[in-house]
Amino acid sequence: MNGARRRLVPYGLLGPGAIWLVLFFVVPMYYMGQMALRSGSLATGGFTFTWEWSNFSDSLSGHEEQLVRSFLYAGSATLIALAIAYPLAYAIALRAGRWKLLLLFAVVAPFFTTYLIRTIAWKTILADASPAVDVLKFLHLVPEDGRVLATGGAVIAGLTYNFLPFMILPIYASLERMDVRLIEAAKDLYASSTKAFIKVTLPITAPGIVAGVLLTFIPAVGDYVNALLLGGTGQAMVGNVIQSLYLQQRDYPEAAALSFLMMAAILVVVAVYLRLAGTGAFMGEEEEAK
Amino acid sequence: MSNATNTTRVARPRVVLAALLAVVAVFAIAACGDGGDSVGGGSDSGTEVAKSGPVEGEITISNWPGYMDTGSRNTVAEFQDKTGVKVDYVEDVNDNAEFFGKLQPQLEEGKSGGRSIFVVTDWMAKQMYDLGYLQEIDHATLPTVFDHLIPSLERPAFDPDRKFSVPWQSGMTGLMVNKKLAPGVKSVNDLFDPQYKGKVTVLSELRDTIPLMLKADGIDPSKASKQQWLDEIEKLGDAVDSGQLRRFTGNDYTQDMTNENVIAAIGWSGDTSLIENPDVEWRMPTQGCILWSDNMVIPKGAPNTPAALEWMNFTYEPKVQADLAAYIQYVTPVTGVKEVFEQQGKTALANNPLIFPSAQFTKNCTTQPDPPGSAEDQQEVTNAFQDVITG
Numbered sequence: 001m002n003g004a005r006r007r008l009v010p011y012g013l014l015g016p017g018a019i020w021l022v023l024f025f026v027v028p029m030y031y032m033g034q035m036a037l038r039s040g041s042l043a044t045g046g047f048t049f050t051w052e053w054s055n056f057s058d059s060l061s062g063h064e065e066q067l068v069r070s071f072l073y074a075g076s077a078t079l080i081a082l083a084i085a086y087p088l089a090y091a092i093a094l095r096a097g098r099w100k101l102l103l104l105f106a107v108v109a110p111f112f113t114t115y116l117i118r119t120i121a122w123k124t125i126l127a128d129a130s131p132a133v134d135v136l137k138f139l140h141l142v143p144e145d146g147r148v149l150a151t152g153g154a155v156i157a158g159l160t161y162n163f164l165p166f167m168i169l170p171i172y173a174s175l176e177r178m179d180v181r182l183i184e185a186a187k188d189l190y191a192s193s194t195k196a197f198i199k200v201t202l203p204i205t206a207p208g209i210v211a212g213v214l215l216t217f218i219p220a221v222g223d224y225v226n227a228l229l230l231g232g233t234g235q236a237m238v239g240n241v242i243q244s245l246y247l248q249q250r251d252y253p254e255a256a257a258l259s260f261l262m263m264a265a266i267l268v269v270v271a272v273y274l275r276l277a278g279t280g281a282f283m284g285e286e287e288e289a290k
Numbered sequence: 291m292s293n294a295t296n297t298t299r300v301a302r303p304r305v306v307l308a309a310l311l312a313v314v315a316v317f318a319i320a321a322c323g324d325g326g327d328s329v330g331g332g333s334d335s336g337t338e339v340a341k342s343g344p345v346e347g348e349i350t351i352s353n354w355p356g357y358m359d360t361g362s363r364n365t366v367a368e369f370q371d372k373t374g375v376k377v378d379y380v381e382d383v384n385d386n387a388e389f390f391g392k393l394q395p396q397l398e399e400g401k402s403g404g405r406s407i408f409v410v411t412d413w414m415a416k417q418m419y420d421l422g423y424l425q426e427i428d429h430a431t432l433p434t435v436f437d438h439l440i441p442s443l444e445r446p447a448f449d450p451d452r453k454f455s456v457p458w459q460s461g462m463t464g465l466m467v468n469k470k471l472a473p474g475v476k477s478v479n480d481l482f483d484p485q486y487k488g489k490v491t492v493l494s495e496l497r498d499t500i501p502l503m504l505k506a507d508g509i510d511p512s513k514a515s516k517q518q519w520l521d522e523i524e525k526l527g528d529a530v531d532s533g534q535l536r537r538f539t540g541n542d543y544t545q546d547m548t549n550e551n552v553i554a555a556i557g558w559s560g561d562t563s564l565i566e567n568p569d570v571e572w573r574m575p576t577q578g579c580i581l582w583s584d585n586m587v588i589p590k591g592a593p594n595t596p597a598a599l600e601w602m603n604f605t606y607e608p609k610v611q612a613d614l615a616a617y618i619q620y621v622t623p624v625t626g627v628k629e630v631f632e633q634q635g636k637t638a639l640a641n642n643p644l645i646f647p648s649a650q651f652t653k654n655c656t657t658q659p660d661p662p663g664s665a666e667d668q669q670e671v672t673n674a675f676q677d678v679i680t681g
């Protein structure tokens with residue numbers, strides 16, 4: 001290979017990804033961006049491009065509550081998913097022995113059914129007179145005259161359930177790669193199990209946690225299916241508002257503007273989070289950490 | 291290691307430059323396109339009349355779920371056998387506004403997404419027609435339809451000459467009630483009784499829910515003012531805040547009624563067949579119901595209009611319609627169906643007031659109205675209603 005060709009190789013490798021990004025990210029973003037700056041209505045001659053920046057403030061006014069709610073629901077779902085996923089991934093990676101593959105399969109198996117059907121199934125499981133809800137009432141987790149379906153709790157539970165594998169798999173991968181002799185070494189140095197976990201296991205698996213949190217949180221914030229099917233009145237998330245703006249109110253510019261604002265809000269949250277968690281952990285540079 | 295780092299360091303600015311160039315190129319290409327033009331706002335090509343001709347080939351029909359009898363000998367199969375036309379029957383209309391939203395960019399370009407017919411409710415058909423998205427129909431090409439269309443549907447206000455719409459089925463919006471758990475629900479106002487708190491749903495269709503509430507308050511919805519619509523929406527908002535209303539629903543309230551999560555709801559007359567609970571029945575509200583039709587329309591750009599017209603004629607043959615009506619259980623728009631049921635000895639169907647409502651039965655009912663006023667006034671009402679739904 002001569003020098004010129006060698007220099008071209010990276011571009012060739014970038015090619016498919018770059019084309020994909022341009023076609024399915026940059027182009028739609030462009031159209032969404034210029035839709036967000038239009039004014040008018042479908043009934044009165046359509047939407048014209050007028051640099052209508054007020055769409056952004058208009059789309060936010062009256063919808064702050066749903067925006068906050070989205071981050072609250074998605075944040076809760078992410079924390080609960082983390083609390084469930086870490087012990088589970090730990091058990092599968094380090095304690096499952098020959099059951100490892102089967103257990104991993106069990107984690108992924110629900111994905112063989114579509115997202116929508118799985119969520120609708122929860123409507124039957126959590127129906128007011130269902131055995132599941134009776135048990136929750138017996139345990140006093142749900143008040144005697146209360147319900148689970150059509151509450152914020154049901155939406156958070158749905159989000160947690162639907163995105164749980166995205167939390168388990170990265171954490172599992174980081175635990176699987178961990179050298180267990182490091183824990184033994186820590187114990188040889190008189191660390192308690194708890195201390196060994198905090199000083200050794202947790203830092204090594206941090207990249208898995210960071211990745212899992214992002215993979216769960218980002219789709220959960222934008223989700224609208226769980227709120228639509230499992231939620232009731234007063235539980236709409238930003239996704240539901242965008243859907244209503246676009247399909248019911250036919251205010252395409254405001255829908256586009258709100259989509260942009262939500263994207264920006266997620267970007268900020270993720271940036272702050274990565275800053276705190278450290279990009280190094282996310283990029284998988286734990287080698288240096290050691 | 292250091293070598294690799296060097297390469298990335300050198301390559302990075304170039305990659306960024308390449309990416310920037312790509313973005314600029316995309317903007318330039320897109321700007322040459324429709325950058326400044328208006329998006330939406332109707333098709334300007336003039337009127338078009340659905341052409342008749344030899345019946346052959348294939349057609350795609352979009353309809354609502356539950357609007358077609360099932361089995362290998364159903365109406366679609368019969369039509370295919372009789373005419374040799376291959377029918378792709380798709381149940382992809384779930385909500386008027388949503389269907390419109392999905393299809394609007396194509397309709398705007400004079401395309402129908404391959405569909406020859408789709409079925410939408412009166413007000414949506416009218417909006418599509420006003421935007422120039424629909425073909426007109428020549429009554430001479432639809433002899434069976436206009437021989438058998440029931441008189442009460444011949445001159446609806448939204449399409450007085452039936453220029454662009456042919457009813458598929460009609461229906462009534464009223465109360466769906468679990469008679470064991472909520473025996474007392476007789477008026478739409480009873481839905482707001484605190485004893486049913488959290489066990490009540492209403493439809494997310496503005497033109498069903500609000501007019502019914504207006505009627506319950508003694509206001510004629512066809513003459514109600516914008517403020518009266520907004521007042522009812524506010525009342526709905528209060529019911530959301532107090533936890534009285536469980537959800538806003540489309541067809542999915544049928545599942546909640548089957549499971550007894552919901553014991554009283556605003557619902558559509560034909561849906562009892564979808565609710566697997568013997569205690570649930572459709573009730574005519576004491577102050578009357580809302581009447582509507584779902585209509586077959588032919589969009590501009592529809593392929594194979596001769597076969598589409600033939601399909602309309604076919605479904606208006608009383609014997610064919612009888613099979614449909616027996617399954618769908620909504621109000622049939624075709625005359626002579628009752629007689630077919632009587633001949634077949636199906637007296638229960640022939641006497642079902644939800645399929646053949648008498649004038650006495652529907653005496654207090656109102657044809658589904660639009661919110662009053664200009665397009666902007668209507669938009670204001672729509673937005674207020676949506677704000678309550680996504681509250």
